[in-house]
Amino acid sequence: MATESIPPEEAIQGTKIGAICDRCNRGIQNGETVGFYATYYEDAGWTLRRLYCTDCGETTVDPPTEGADEVIGAAVWFNHVLAAVRIIDRSRPEEGSEQ
Numbered sequence: 837m838a839t840e841s842i843p844p845e846e847a848i849q850g851t852k853i854g855a856i857c858d859r860c861n862r863g864i865q866n867g868e869t870v871g872f873y874a875t876y877y878e879d880a881g882w883t884l885r886r887l888y889c890t891d892c893g894e895t896t897v898d899p900p901t902e903g904a905d906e907v908i909g910a911a912v913w914f915n916h917v918l919a920a921v922r923i924i925d926r927s928r929p930e931e932g933s934e935q
């Protein structure tokens with residue numbers, strides 16, 4: 837039986853994060869729906885790389901990074917913690933290297 841890595845929704849739920857959009861530098865408000873970009877590493881597990889405000893959130897992993905497992909998702913931001921996490925798009929390692 838293959839071992840599955842922890843689902844990104846579970847790993848990112850409850851993550852502590854800053855309050856500034858990485859694209860427009862706007863401050864995030866309590867209760868705001870934010871977007872995020874995260875990648876998976878063998879050693880560190882799921883790591884949050886980018887935080888976006890409601891206006892800047894993306895909906896697809898574009899372009900996908902070859903050999904990387906990465907996700908675009910949305911969550912509710914409250915007191916520097918991500919809640920109600922959902923994954924919108926995911927690019928698995930094998931999808932980035934198609935011929």
Ligand SMILES: [Zn+2]
Binds near residue numbers: 858862
């Ligand atoms: Zn923004």
